[in-house]
Amino acid sequence: MSRQALHLFDTPSILSLLTSSSSLSQARQSHAHILKTGLSIDTHFNTKLLSLYTHHLCFADAELVLDSIPQPDLFSFSTLIYASSKLNRFTHVLSLFSKMLSRGLLPDSHVLPSAFKACTGLSDLKSGKQVHGIGFVSGFVSDSYVQSSLVHMYVKCNQLRDAHKVVDEISEPDVFSWSALVSGYAKQGCVSKAKGVFDEMGSLGIAPNLVTWNGLIAGFNQSGCYLESIYMFKNMHLRGFKSDGTSISSVLPSVGDLEDLNVGIQIHGYAVKQGIELDKCVVSALIDMYGKCACSSAMSQVFDEMDQLDLGACNALVAGLSRNGLADEALMVFKQFKSKEMDLNVVSWTSVIACCSQNGKDMEALDLFREMQIAGVRPNSVTIPCLLPACGNIAALMHGKAAHGFSLRRGISFDVYVGSALIDMYAKCGRIEASQLFFDGMPTRNLVCWNALMAGYAMHGKAKEVMEIFHLMLRSGQKPDFISFTCILSACSQSGLTEEGQYYFNSMSGEHGIEARVEHYACMVTLLGRAGKLEEAYSIIKKMPYKPDACVWGALLSSCRVHKNMSLGEIAADKLFKLEPKNPGNYILLSNIYASKGKWDEVDKVRDMMKSMGLRKNPGCSWIEVKNKVHVLLAGDKSHPQMTQIIEKLDKFSMEMKKSGSFPITDFVLQDVEEQDKEQILCGHSEKLAVVFGLLNTRPGSPLRVIKNLRICGDCHAVIKFISNFERREIFVRDTNRFHHFKDGQTELIEPPSVMDRAKAVKGVAEEKLAGLQLSSSVGFENGRLDIKTDSAVAVSLITEPL
Structure with missing residues (x-):
């Protein structure tokens, strides 16, 4: 602005520009003139400027004005503190509050609530207590508005005893403070305390309002007191209160978790009568409830009746479909949302990734994670634990390492849920040492x-x-x-x-x-069955305090298959056919028991039974990761582009084995065919194909990791043991039960040292590696905990490389 233009301003004209309706440009013109003419020492002008800058959200300019005031008063700070609090700039609020105190100014009843709100938003109890003490010194802590904000702060920080003390000291108790206290006790699951405080309100003549009831309903739901949540909802209606969208969307999750479909339908009907069934929160809660109650048709109907698409409802639908095992439908719905260019958020992506990971669509989960990052949506500490099981399921180690590196860069790798998922992923990928190393380094x-x-x-x-x-x-x-x-x-x-x-x-x-529980009995049946104590295992089943499920009978049937016990096998199979009539694995196990006894007529009867029910044997399938890509090989598959090379190499191994005196174990071919045909069938087992595929496509001497969807057979076990010695390779095969380690022709590695000794050894190797890399890093070890401080890329390398 020119000098001539500045002279056009006088004091009244400047004041006329410093109103809430003034533009930012006018504010800056006035500010320039104030600085030029020396009026910046006038607190009145500066306070007006502060208000105007905060009105336009120009906090940097406002703070410059504040810093320029030689002796700012309480009102100057109050203006900026209140505006920052209103916009949830909580860290800034406490910074200004501290600066105000350093100028010798004590807060009043206008500043204290903003400071308490900031402590509440940051869950900063220590600062909250300090502000509480300063409130005592200033004499304003007895103000009702200050006390109300103080109650909310203590409730938010789970200091209910302190909150209760403040409520008791309020001279004129209000419904909002008491409602906050009631809600706080409900959220912590303190049923008797919450109800006691609620009754105390009545004895003091404080009538509960809808906020009070909603706080109780939502609080009990959040603390897992689902029956209490539903009880409070019913009690509210008995007392003549009408529910709003918050009431209904707060109680429906409890109904869903209790799987009480009848109550859910009643609440749905009530929402329709109240005309709030299309409320966004109510729709999402209804979809979630029907999904938890395994009522997918009603869930889809609620979604279809929406007048416009809502992201929360879309996320609830994907989660509901996934919960009911409808992974294909969930994936299709998600793709439809994506095609409509909806603004999908991290919850949307995480829900569909979790859906794929939990329902055997591991490759799809990895693809979706890549798409999520391309779409610019940042994964969080929930996304990573949902993705990592998919990496572990198919032994996609490089993808798992990439997710680990991502979590390190985001600073979430030591979140306990991310950490436990990483431990699980590395173990499933055959890197149990990496699991141990990561566990040792966890801070909590x-x-x-x-x-x-x-x-x-x-x-x-x-x-x-x-x-x-x-x-x-x-x-x-x-x-x-x-x-x-x-x-x-x-x-x-x-x-x-x-x-x-x-x-x-x-x-x-x-x-x-x-x-x-049932799973522990299943383990005991397996334990005794493998030891050949089948009658003892059956005795445990008969003495169980509750009805055995498919896991228990399946454990017995598997053991009968191993020990060729036909009589008990028939008993277990009969139970399983009633519990799981559509599970082909049970029929196959019984058929195998008959085949091992040479009872081919019975084998044919079981297979005819399967055929009449439209059941087929699950094909053997194995996965192996080569060059950052997961390859799938199916038993008997002839279409693979490298199948000719694979079969040639398998034939070579077969000849070498026969030269050394080892022959195919054809007992594992439970079919009434010629011996030569049995050998051909054994050659087509998927784990052998995957191992040879790995040999053809990796550098000599590197380890191989194979995952199989079925149990590894004895012949494959013998062949892979031979290959490990012949090719000088370490080979890991994970079947449905466990890992099988093959090295130098042995099926078990050298007996490992104790957990503590291993961690100490790893520490020494890690120190050597860090020294060799000449990094400014440190390795600590104390009380079984390993601590490596270095950059994220090197950290992942240290954890995942064989040590």
Whole structure:
């Protein structure tokens, strides 16, 4: 602005430009004139400028004005603090509050609520208590508005005792403070306390309003007190209150979690009568409820009746379809939303990735994760644990490492849920050492992390390590749950440790107060069955305190298949045919038992039964990751482009084995065919095809990792053992039960050291690697915890490389 233009301004004209209706340009013109003419020492002008700049959200300009005031008053700070609080700029609020105190100014009843709101938004209890103390000094803490904001702050920070004290000190109690306290107790699951405070309100003459009731309903739902949530909803109606969209969308999740479809239908009908059935939150809650109640048709109908698409409802529909095993439909619906160019958020992408990962569509989950990043949506600490199981399921190690690197860059790798998913992924990819190393470096661990590590060692057949970790967990003060015992019993059954398994099974209720579930009985049946104690296993089933499920009978049938026990096998199969009439695996197991006894007529009867029901045997399928790509090989598949080379190499191995005196184990071909045909059938098993495919497409000496969807047969086990020695390769094959390690013609690696010794050894190797890389990094080890501080890329490399 020119000097001549500046002289056109006088004090009245400047004031006329410093109103809330003035533009930002006018504000800056006035500011320039104030600076030029020396009027910046006038607090009145500066306060007007502060208000105008904050009105236009120009906080940097406003703070410059504040800093330029020689002696700012409380009102100057109050203007900026209030505006920042209104826009949820909580860190900025506390910074200004601190600056105000440094100028010797104490807050008043206008500033304190903004400061408490900032502490609430940041869940900063320490700062909140400091502001509370300053409020006492300033004398404004007894103001009702200040007290109300203080109650909300303590409730938000889960300090309900302090909140209750403040409420008791309020001279004129209001419904909002009491409602906040009632809601706080409900959210923490303190049923009697919440109801007690609610009744106390009535005795003081404070009538509850809709906010009070909604707080109770939502609070009990969030704390898992689902019956109490529904009870409060009904009680509210008995007292003459009409529900709004918040009431209905708060109670429906409880109805869904209790799977009480009748109550859900009644609430749906009530919403229709109230004319709020098309409320966005109500629609999403209805879809979620019907999905949890396995009523997919009603769920789709609610969605179809929407007058316009809503993102929350779309996400609820995808999650509901996934929950009911309708993965194809969920994926199709998601693609439709995407084609309509909806603004899909991280919840949308995470829901569909989780859907694919949980329903056997692992490749689709990996593809969706890539698409998500291309679409510019940033994955979070929920997305990564949903993706990693897909990487583990198909042993896509490089994809898992990429997800690990991403989580490191985002600073979420040590979130306990991300961490437990990483432990599980590395174990399923055959890198149990990486699982252990990552676990050792976690700053905090919860029970999920301990269970993930035990499950990983159990999968690798390392029962000794599982037991060691279990007792290390107990010494750390962490209490086991039913999953912990599933892991340890599974490990004992894999290793044939009958006595140890029985000890841990008995200690569940005796020492830890955990009642055995169906899965624990299934583990015991497997444990005894593998030891050949089939009658004892059957006796356990008959003595179970509740009805055995398909897992228990399936464990017995599998053991009967191993030990060729036809009489018990028929009993188990008969139970399974009633429990799972559409599961072809049960028919195949019984057929195999008959075939092992040479009873081909019975085999034909079982196969005819399958044919009449339209059931087919699940084809053997194996996965192997080569050059960052997952390859799938099917048993007997002739269409693979490298099949000729694969068969030629298998024939070569067969000849070499016969030269060394080893012959195909044709007993595993349970078909009434010639011996030569049996050998051909064995050659087509998918795990052999995958191993040879890996040999043809990887560098000599590198390890191979294969995943199979069925149990590995004895012949494949013998052939792969031979290949590991002949080709000097370390080979890992993961079937439906466990990992099989092949090295130098052996089926087990050298007995590993203890968990503590391994972690210490890894520390030494890590230090050597870091020194060789000349990085400014450190490796620490104390009380079983390993801590590596370096950049993310090197960290992933250290964790995932063989040490």
